Structures are given as structure tokens and as C-alpha cells.
Amino acid sequence: MAIVDSPVVQDIPAAEVPDPNEDLYHAKSWVTKYLFCQDAKVIAIQYSCTALGIGLLGLVLSWVMRLQLGFPEVFSFIEPAHYYQFITMHGMIMVIYLLTALFLGGFGNYLIPLMLGARDMVFPYVNMLSYWVYLLAVLVLIASFFVPGGPTGAGWTLYPPQAILSGTPGSDGGIILMLVSLSLFIVGFTMGGLNYVVTVLQARTRGMTLMRMPLTIWGIFTATVHALLAFPALFVGAIMMTLDRLLETSFFMPVISEMGEILSYEGGSPLLFQHLFWFFGHPEVYIVALPAFGIVSDLLSVHARRHVFGYRMMVWAIVIIGALSFIVWAHHMYVSGMNPWFGFFFATTTLIIAVPTALKVYNWTLTLWRANIRLTLPMLFGLAFIITFVNGGITGLFLGNVAIDVPLSDTLFVVAHFHMVMGIAPILVVFGAIYHWYPLMTGRMLDEGLGKFHFWVTFLGSYIIYLPMHYLGFIGVPRRYFEMGETTFIPESAQDLNAFMTIVTLIVGFAQLVFLYNLITSRKNGVEAGPNPWKATSLEWQTAKTPPEHGNFGKTLPVVYRWAYAYGLPNAAQDFVPQNLPPELVATHVGNQVPDTDGES
Amino acid sequence: MIVAYAILLVGIGTVVFHFVSPWWWTPIASNWGFIDDVIIITFWVTGVVFVAVVLFMAYCVYRFRYKEGQRAEYNPESKKLEIWLSVLTSVGVAIMLAPGLWAWDEFVTVPEGTAEFEVLGQQWSWMYRFPGKDGKLGKSSTKLIDDDNPFGLDPKDPNGQDDVLIEDSELHLPLNKPVKVLLRSVDVLHDFYVPELRAKMDMVPGAVTYLWFEPIRVGTFDILCFELCGTGHYDMRGSLVIEEADAFNEWFEAQSTFAETLARISPEGEIEHKIAANAAENSF
Amino acid sequence: MSLVDQLTEKPWLTEGCEVEGCVGEAPLDLRAPHLGLKVLLGVASALFMLVVVAYAYRMTFGDWQPMHQPWLLWVNTLILVLGSWGMHRAWGGAYSGQLGVLKSGMVLGGGCAVVFLGGQLLVWKELVSQGFFASYGVSVAFFYVVTALHAAHVFGGLIAWYRASLKIWRDDDIDNVRITVELCATYWHFLLCMWIILFGLLLLT
Ligand code: HEM
Ligand SMILES: [Cu+2]
Ligand SMILES: [Cu+2]
Secondary structure (H helix, E strand, C coil): CCCCCCCCCCCCCCCCCCCHHHHCCCCCCHHHHHHCCCCHHHHHHHHHHHHHHHHHHHHHHHHHHHHHHHCCCCCCCCCHHHHHHHHHHHHHHHHHHHHHHHHHHHHHHHHHHHHHCCCCCCCHHHHHHHHHHHHHHHHHHHHCCCCCCCCCCCCCCCCCCHHHCCCCCCCCCHHHHHHHHHHHHHHHHHHHHHHHHHHHHHCCCCCCCHHHCCHHHHHHHHHHHHHHHHHHHHHHHHHHHHHHHHCCCCCCCCCCEECCEECCCCCCCHHHHHHHHHHHHHHHHHHHHHHHHHHHHHHHHHHHCCCCCCHHHHHHHHHHHHHHHHHCHHHHCCCCCCCCCHHHHHHHHHHHHHHHHHHHHHHHHHHHCCCCECCCHHHHHHHHHHHHHHHHHHHHHHHHCHHHHHHHCCEHHHHHHHHHHHHHHHHHHHHHHHHHHHHHHHCECCCHHHHHHHHHHHHHHHHHHHHHHHHHHHHCCECCCCCCCCCCCCCCHHHHHHHHHHHHHHHHHHHHHHHHHHHHHHHHHCCECCCCCCCCCCHHHHCCCCCCCCCCCCCCCCCCCCCCCCECCCCCCCCECCCCCCHHHCCCCCCCCCCCCCCCC | CHHHHHHHHHHHHHHHHHHHCCCCCCCCCECCHHHHHHHHHHHHHHHHHHHHHHHHHHHHHHHCECCCCCCCCCCCCCHHHHHHHHHHHHHHHHHHHHHHHHHHHHHHCCCCCCEEEEEEEECCEEEEEECCCCCCCCCECHHHCECCECCCECCCCHHHHCCEEECCCEEEEECCCCEEEEEEECCCCEEEEEHHHCEEEEECCCCCEEEEECECCCEEEEEEECCCCCCCHHHCEEEEEEECHHHHHHHHHCCEEHHHHHHHHCCCCCHHHCCCHHHCCCCC | CCHHHHHHCCCCCCCCCCCCCCHHHCCCCCCHHHHHHHHHHHHHHHHHHHHHHHHHHHHCCCCCCCCCCCCHHHHHHHHHHHHHHHHHHHHHHHHHCCHHHHHHHHHHHHHHHHHHHHHHHHHHHHHHHCCCCHHHCHHHHHHHHHHHHHHHHHHHHHHHHHHHHHHHHHHCCCCCCHHHHHHHHHHHHHHHHHHHHHHHHHHHC
16 A cells, blocks of 8 residues: 655655746736635635634624523523524524634635745645635535525534424524535645645755744644544544434434434434534644644743743644644533543543643743733733633633533533633634734734724723633523523622623624724835834745735745744844854845845746 | 734633623532633632633734834744643643543442432423332333323332322422433433532433432522423423422422322222332432 | 654754754655555554444444355456556566556556456345345444445545556656656555455454
């Protein structure tokens, strides 16, 4: 089975294309330039815009849900079935179609070739297809809002039997379209993922050793490997559930008496689906978290003007977390009725993951030690990320510790936990990253004043939404409840808190619109950024033009002489040394970019 | 400067909120107080880390703020520091994990001889079944369920004849008697949870799951479904009355057995299955 | 430089571009298309292994009834072996520059794959005509899922095979298809291995 080494294949790596105009695909018309474009940077922007667009829908859905929770019985047009459809769509959109697509399809496509000194991804055509399949998945998802019965309301976990039975909204067309859309997403992602992995391993420029790669690349790379191995589990689950729904097979469906009628199913196992789902679902958390880990490390380092502390530990931690996260999935199933003895194993592995994760947190904060911290917007978002992530990580230690999960599972504590750790924290990194790389993508800075407003409202707002929510969870307020109604155990004040959280949600939501406005208007009106405005060392800022053109770099590819964190090097002429600055120039060179040795630019 | 204060404020605010929050867990009504204790331990361990990280950040942001011409220290890693931090973190993790695993062991190991009863979930209501004086629950099957036999009991199983059926969402349990709850669902996933008991478990159609607890406080508590089970999920409620043994027995004797319900449906048929109704006695 | 060495390098201590382990020297000995295929095969393996695990898990439930495997599957397996051999020949032909061998190998490999797909379809038709619908029992349903997933992969391989064949017959150009043919052969072998594992599983249970 081994691929036999052939004498004929030349050992010239793909990156060493002598003339970009010769070997690279070139756009011939408007359609191939902007629409079916094979340039990873354009694909990245297509991915990002689509993801942000559908994410906006997820955001609007969350407002409606919060209105219902904050002011039950005021909005009579929100029926229970609607509520369940909204939480399902909100959850799925945020996790898969926004964050996964944005981090890997968006940032991955944009940054991998640029940061590694490559001209493009290695399989540009497949990369282009990847986006279109993703778009199709999004369209199918949206279509499910318009089929009879509406989208599925089974919760983003889509547990059978309920997901495909008539007691759940959207069990006609909605659930089928959901499963189809997910399958498409997986196919599209696999195409893209193939590119990211092979590009990282194969197309790095001369001198770019593995340990010289920026942590952003490490995060995206590991997350991609993860996703490639985890998504098949969801794929298998989706196929089997579709068959259970359409052909009445019994993969997951036991004997069921639904509303007095015995269905034709026999002997299936609902827990089998849960295992498949979480074998995908837990790594999915890290698919979102690992790129955020990587990116935030770079944001902190650039804007603190200091190297990442403990770079090697950061890399190892990413890899170890990645590996371990495949053996913790059943911590989502402690009270699912699975064999209780699994609890010991999964609680142990889950808490062990906390160690490398905590080390990452320590190293982020230690990066700030004796640094020269510029409180730019990316820095602010980075700091906010640390706080939010620590908070959310800590509550993960509660839920991962099997006995504690017994009272807390499926309460608002869980909702607060995962919003902190995989909702708010990664989103803060997304914002930080956009403020950081927008100048590269457009050549202009985002407006600082609007940005500050956006930052403070988003960070403090979401913190005061989700911090108290944990405590509602302690009381025992369940998640996925359309309304609480009469209870003996929930104090009146909880409803006041709910109303308060809803109002804050709307304010935070408004800030996102301000951000959107900033994104759009700064393209024209933003301050001219110039090359490498943040004085960063990594290669994406060393392109011939800002924003970089097709082919990324000038006539020759940059050559890398050092790691990406040469900030504050004692004997250098300035406080940062670009990765591609020849060693003999370190002591003398001043300027944001390395002069092109060919005199080209 | 402002940023450092803001970080400080968030850190201190979080801790203050924790202590003054009017929202906290309900007074416990079962033997699972140890779970609450593990939560408190976890709060202390993680709280220390949270406060330490936030304070350290606030200090750094204040102390090492940008000054033109200043250079950061160049010191890429410190093995000693990283080892220390790993060891300390591991110790913290062990402090939380050990009591957690111990509590889980208790939770899943039902003491010998614990009395059993069954909770049956369906969209969107609860029903309960107690064994009769033989102390045994009769066989059941989802396939046998119909309007006259909502539990799907096997009419031929003698053990089931004296089973006490409660087709009502109100459940009574005697004080200080440990019980093992057998959880069964006829249609989709549900989850039986009473916040004051701190014990929950999913109900999976096609399987019987369980949990156990000992009621330690008299009162009336809400039973809620804790697993999304369809449109009516939020409305799937019941109530649990924990009372002294006498009061419980009184309630229990007023309930009817499977044989009685069968008799009511077909008074003339199936004589052999009509086991004297007054045999229904409290097995607790 | 071993992977461990690469991953324990202290990057702040080295300077210069002639360091070991950088791609400029192709130290990983991986070429993009080959690596791409390997990754793809990794994903496909994960997919099939998950099906196998789900199969094994579901088997332990009470309602499982073993399914009788149609004898036609043996024939199909043989065809698949033949196809694999054909692609292997094509690969050899591509590297030794023998256009004839390459062409005959390609015809055999692709033809067998097509025949295999047809054969699988026959098996399905036979099963359906005997009343074994997917809803008949979960072992039957698994049979359909397993064979369909495998067939979908064979079909995907045929697309690559078709594109290579076009180049071969249109331009008689060996140099440009060499890698594609090599990758096709690897993929054919992979699908054969997968099929043997899956078929073995179906037979044994
Ligand atoms: C400020 C922005 C957000 C607000 C106000 C919000 C609000 C909500 C609300 C009210 C629920 C339903 C809770 C329940 O009744 O169970 C929910 C569920 C959920 N949210 Fe968010 N959310 C926000 C952002 C996010 C983000 C960024 C993510 C990305 C990870 C996310 C992921 C989820 C998931 C996975 C669910 C669970 C859905 C389910 O139960 O099936 N949310 N959110
Ligand atoms: Cu998890
Ligand atoms: Cu429910």
C-alpha cells in the first residue's frame, strides 16, 4: 500500500514557483476572478462574508429567544415550536456555519499561504469547490425555514428518536434538510481541509521549519486535522438518521409508542447516535477553540511587543489537547443512561485536558510580563478573551467532573458555560483578528472609536449576561425551556434577572450592528494603513503590496531566517525583526518591511 | 490605565457577585449533599486560579504599558516555571477529581436491598408504578401499550398483578427510605429531575436506566423533564411529595393495582388474573 | 531530522534559512498530491471505521439477525481484485514508459470498477426482489449503507480515472498522467482493502 518512491518526480516543492505568472492559475474574466476564483484570499473572503451573513441570522434568532425568556407571554407570536426551532437553528448556525467556517474557511484560507510564504493553497481548484459546496449547505439550511413544518426543533444535538418524530417541530422536511445540509458542509469542508493540511505540510517556504510557524497556523492546522477525523462521525450519524426517518430502518430507533400508536421501529439504540454525535461534537468544540488559541497568541504577542512565552509548550499543548479531545466525548453523556462505569474514565481524561489548557492560559498571561503592551483593539479583545476563556474553562471543570454534572447538566449553567468558552471567547478572538488583519485585507484601518465602543459593550455586555446565568443553573433552571411557568423552587427575582439579561443582549446586539457599519464604511473611509501597520514579524505583512495580490509575494518568495516572535531582540535595530530579514541586516535595518532583495516591489 | 482597572473590576466583581448572589442552589432534600460539597471544593480551587490570573493580568497591563522606546524582556521560556505550573495545576485537578469520582461511585452503586419503583415518561407527562406486596415489578413491554394498559404491563405475569399504578403526575415517597428509581420511556428521551434531589438521569426508550437517593426532608417539590423531548418539553411537570411513612401509606393504599384496573375494564373476563385487590400493601 | 527533533527545536536559538527540516530541502519527503491522497484516505478510513464500530455496537442489541450474504458478492470481490491488479499494471506502465501496458492496465482497472458497481447494483436488486428492504432488519440496512458508501468511493475514483484516461488517449502523454495513475492505483488498492475488511465483517456476522 505504500506509495512507491518514483525516481521521476522532481523534488522541487510547490512553493518554489519561479514566476507566479507562469504556473499559477490566472483569472480570465470577471466570473473567474471574483466568483469562481481559485485564489485562497478571495475564497477566504467569500467564506467570511457568507459565514458572517448566516451568523447574523443566528444573532437575530438569539434576540427572539431572549425576548421570549426575558418577557414570557408578552410576545404571543413566539410559540413553543418556534422557540425550539430557533434555539436549534441558532446553535447549529453559530457552531458550524459561523465559527467553523469562519476560522477554517475564512482565516485558514487567508492566513495559511500568506503566513507560510506560499503563493496559494496547493489544490486551488478543490479549494474553490469547497466554498461553493459550503454555500450550497448554507442555502439548504436556509431553505429549511421555508418547507412545511419549518426547520427542525430537535436542539442542535439532533437526538433521535425525538428528532424524527412528530412531537418535535420540523420533523417532516426540516430535519431532512438539516441532515442534508450538514452532510454537504462536511463534504465541502473535507475539500478545504485537505488543502489546509497539505499546504501546511508541503508548501512552506524555505526556512519555515515547523517550529517557526506562527501559532495561528498551528491552531488552524490542528483544528483541521481534528475536523477531518471528527466530521465523518456526524456524517455517518446523519446518513443513518436520514434512513431511519425516510425508510423506517432502526439504527437508532427502538420500539416506540408515540401518542398511543406503536411505530414500526424495532430494537435501535438512541445512545449509538449520541456516541457518534459527541465523537464529532466534542472535537468540534476544539475545532472552534484551537484556531482561537492560535490566533489570540499572535494578537497578544504582536501588540505586547513581546514573544509568546513558552512557544514550544504552546505548540505541544495544542497538539496534546487535540489528541486528548478524541477520548473525552462521553462527558456529554454522563446522565444519558450509558454504562455508568464510563463516567470514571471520561471524567479523568476530561480533567487531564485541563492541565495543558491551563498552561496555555498561564503562557498567555506570562507573555504580558515585562512586555511593552499597546492597548490596541486586537490587544483589548485578546485580554477579554483570556478572562472569558478562563471563566468558561473553569466551569468546564465543574461539568467534566462527573458527579457535579449530575445536578448541573441540562441547566442554564451548561448554557452559560458553553457560551463563555466556545461562544463568546472565540467570537472575541474573531473580532480581535478582524481588527488586526482588516488593514491587510483592505489596506485601511477600522475606525478606532467605533471599535472601542464595540469592544467595551461586547465584552462587558456578554460577561454580565452569562456570569449570572450560571447561578440560575445552580438553582436548577433548565435549558431549552420555552417558559418556566409556575415552580416552587425558582425565586421571583430570577425573572427580573432574565429580563435584565434580555435587555443587555439587545444592547450587545446593537454594538454588533455598529461593528458591521464600521466594517463596511472603513473600506472606503478608513485611515490608509500602509504596509505592516502593526510592525509584526510574520510573513503575511511582508507581501509586495498591501493588500496582497494574486500570488501573494513579489517575484521571489520570502526566505525565513527565524521564528515569528522576534520581538524585543536586544541587539536589533528596532523592537521587531521580520521573519525574512537577513541576519546581517538585523542590527541596522529600520522599517516595517524587509527591502526586496531583487529591488522589486 | 482604564483597561487595568476594568480587568480588576471584572475580577473583583465576579468574586463579589459570587458571594452576594441571591441565586444559589435550593436547600437539598436528599442524601447527595456530598455532590454539593464537591462543587464547593471546585469553587475554591478554580476560584483561586481565576483570581490569580485576572490580578496578574491587571498588574501586567498597568505595569508594562507601552512606552516609546521601551523594549520587552527577551526570555522565550522557563522550564522551571512551566514545570512548577504543571505540577501545581495537576495537584489542583487531583483535588477536584478525587472527591468527584468518589461521589460518582456512590451515585451509581445502589445499596443492597433498596426498594424499587418505576417512573414512566411519555410525551409529555409522568406516571409511576410501585411493586405490590410481593416487592416485585411485573414485566412490561412498550409493544403492549394501549389505552387500557398505558404501562404496557404483561397481563400474564403474576408479579405484575399487584403492581400499583399511578396515572397521575403526583408522586409520593416516604421520608428516609432509600429508593432506586427505575426509569423507562415509551417514546423519546426524557430526563427525570427534581432540583432538590440533585440526582437526574435520562430515560431512554428501549432501555431501563436508574438512579437512587434517600429523601431526607419533608416537602413538595417539582419534577421536571430535563431532556428536550419535543414541543411540550417545557410543560412536562410533576410533583414529588416527600412525607412521613404514615401519610405515605395512606396515600399508597388509596391507589389501585394493575389487577384492579384490568377488572374495571373487563369485569367478567380473565378471572385467573384477578388477584384480590385489597392485597395491595405497602412494600416499603 | 526526525519529527520529534523538529518539534523540540528551540526556534529562538537558530537563525538562518539553511536549517534542517525546512521544506526547501523537502525533508518530509511528501509531495503534495501524494500527501493529499494520504489525507483523503485517512478521512475515508475514519469514515469506514466509524461505520464498522457502529455496526459492532448495534450488533449487541437483541433484535440483531444475521444476514445471508448473496454469493454474487464473491464474484464482485474477484472483479475488484482484478481491477486493482489492472491499475497496478497501469502504474508500472506509466513509470516504465510503456504506453501499451498503461492503456491496457487502465482499461482493466476502470472496466472492473464499472463492472463492480454494476455487480453491486445487481446484488441490491436481488435483495430487494427477495423482500429484503432496508426496513426489513437493521443488519440489512447496514448492508445497504456499507455497500453504498463503498460504491460512492469507487465512483469518486472513476472520476479521477476518467480524467487521466482522457489525457492518455487524447495526447498519448505519459509524463503528465504519471502521478494521477499512481494515485489512482493507490486508491484502487485502498478500496480493495476496505472492501475486504467490510465484506469480511458482513460475512462473519
Ligand atoms: C450574545 C450572543 C448570544 C446570545 C444572546 C445567545 C443566546 C442563546 C440562548 C437564549 C440560547 C437558548 C438557551 C436555552 O433555552 O436552552 C442559546 C443556545 C445556544 N447557543 Fe447561543 N447565544 C449567543 C451567541 C452564541 C454563540 C456565539 C454561539 C457559538 C458557539 C452560541 C451557541 C449556542 C448553542 C450551541 C446553543 C444550544 C442550542 C441548543 O440547545 O440546542 N450562541 N443561545
Ligand atoms: Cu466536550
Ligand atoms: Cu422533556
